[in-house]
Amino acid sequence: MTALPPVPLAMNDSLLARVRKLLAMAEDPACTAGEAEAFTVKAAELIAKYGVDQAMLTAGDPAADPVGDRVVTIDPPYARDKAGLLAAVASPLRCRVVHLDRRGSARSHLFGHAVDLERVELLFTSLLLQAAHGLAGSPVPASESPAAYRRSWLVGYSQAVSARLWAAEQSAAAGTPGAELVLVDRTDLVELRRDETYPRLAKMPPRRLRGSGRVLGYRAGQHAHLGGPEVSES
Numbered sequence: 001m002t003a004l005p006p007v008p009l010a011m012n013d014s015l016l017a018r019v020r021k022l023l024a025m026a027e028d029p030a031c032t033a034g035e036a037e038a039f040t041v042k043a044a045e046l047i048a049k050y051g052v053d054q055a056m057l058t059a060g061d062p063a064a065d066p067v068g069d070r071v072v073t074i075d076p077p078y079a080r081d082k083a084g085l086l087a088a089v090a091s092p093l094r095c096r097v098v099h100l101d102r103r104g105s106a107r108s109h110l111f112g113h114a115v116d117l118e119r120v121e122l123l124f125t126s127l128l129l130q131a132a133h134g135l136a137g138s139p140v141p142a143s144e145s146p147a148a149y150r151r152s153w154l155v156g157y158s159q160a161v162s163a164r165l166w167a168a169e170q171s172a173a174a175g176t177p178g179a180e181l182v183l184v185d186r187t188d189l190v191e192l193r194r195d196e197t198y199p200r201l202a203k204m205p206p207r208r209l210r211g212s213g214r215v216l217g218y219r220a221g222q223h224a225h226l227g228g229p230e231v232s233e234s
Contacts, residue, residue: 048172079106081154088158092165153217160221
């Protein structure tokens with residue numbers, strides 16, 4: 001089973017309760033697609049605002065929110081593609097991922113400030129479960145390899161999720177005076193820690209995916225709940 005290592009949850013209880021309530025309403029079968037989208041967008045906004053607010057509060061005291069790291073093991077099937085989802089969540093939230101070995105399970109080294117690692121944990125755990133449900137409900141065309149289709153579906157899903165998170169984070173930063181410079185400085189510290197740990201990083205070569213699932217995966221990612229009613233580890 002895939003799971004992030006334990007991270008002490010510091011998110012304000014009332015805020016977390018609001019996020020859970022919004023996402024529970026979005027998952028109600030009686031909820032229309034438009035209503036569900038509105039609920040999930042609001043949840044993403046709350047999570048993004050929390051990240052920016054915490055960054056501003058700790059700007060004068062780096063020790064209050066230090067840069068940390070953890071190695072995440074991601075189990076098959078499709079471990080590499082799930083690791084891509086982790087990176088798609090981590091990057092907008094100002095964390096960085098180094099992908100390690102890819103033999104069977106995938107191992108990814110995650111770097112970020114404590115608050116942002118917490119947010120990545122909350123979102124990735126939920127989105128991974130949602131992706132599994134989405135894949136189960138997406139029939140594979142008879143002419144295609146199931147593995148190829150599902151890999152391409154996960155790539156599309158990750159791309160959509162990343163785009164939505166970037167938009168939420170940029171909007172939250174734009175609404176807070178002085179936030180952009182603070183966030184750049186925080187990101188620089190994360191990248192410095194990564195580069196000190198891995199001074200000879202190489203970019204992963206582009207993938208050539210043959211499956212046709214990317215479009216449907218992207219659509220699923222556009223409507224994925226950015227969080228979930230259950231945010232504890234599975």
